[in-house]
Amino acid sequence: MTLELDPATDLSFTRTLAVPRRLVWECWTVPKHIPHFFIPAPHKVTSVEIDLRVGGRFNTTFDVEGNTMENPGVYLEVVPEEKLVFTDAYSEGWKPAAEPFMTAILLLADTPDGGTSYTAIARHRNPESRKTHEEMGFFDGWGTVVTQLEAYAKGIVA
Numbered sequence: 001m002t003l004e005l006d007p008a009t010d011l012s013f014t015r016t017l018a019v020p021r022r023l024v025w026e027c028w029t030v031p032k033h034i035p036h037f038f039i040p041a042p043h044k045v046t047s048v049e050i051d052l053r054v055g056g057r058f059n060t061t062f063d064v065e066g067n068t069m070e071n072p073g074v075y076l077e078v079v080p081e082e083k084l085v086f087t088d089a090y091s092e093g094w095k096p097a098a099e100p101f102m103t104a105i106l107l108l109a110d111t112p113d114g115g116t117s118y119t120a121i122a123r124h125r126n127p128e129s130r131k132t133h134e135e136m137g138f139f140d141g142w143g144t145v146v147t148q149l150e151a152y153a154k155g156i157v158a
Helices: 021-029 127-136 138-157
Strands: 010-017 044-050 058-064 067-071 074-079 083-087 103-110 116-123
Touching: 010 127, 010 138, 021 083, 021 103, 021 116, 021 138, 116 138, 127 138
Parallel strands: none
Antiparallel strands: 010 116, 044 058, 058 067, 074 083, 083 103, 103 116
């Protein structure tokens, strides 16, 4: 599954993970797993709320160097074990955010060796937001998250 990307507003990368797609999906959709990978260490996820349906909440709270960061959001699309789309543009009940940052799209597919092709896309409202996200360290940060996800998921398999 591929999407047409706009280089002016989208950031993305694809990586092959050495864990089955069902486990990657489980890690992204079951609240107990999110704190183990969702933000680059040493930062921490302190709270997760998931209502896995279109319009359902995907709320996280982070502790970043002693600062609490609330991240309310909703799911826009849920295709089990294939596609997960969530945004901070709205919170539950379709309440618009004052200053939305991005929409995240995760695409998952099986690889011939039993692993997962993992594509992460961050869509932004405008080129300025995209540039800001890239300068904040999108590739390093999201790359660290997927590395943490793969390591954690391997532990579930073992």
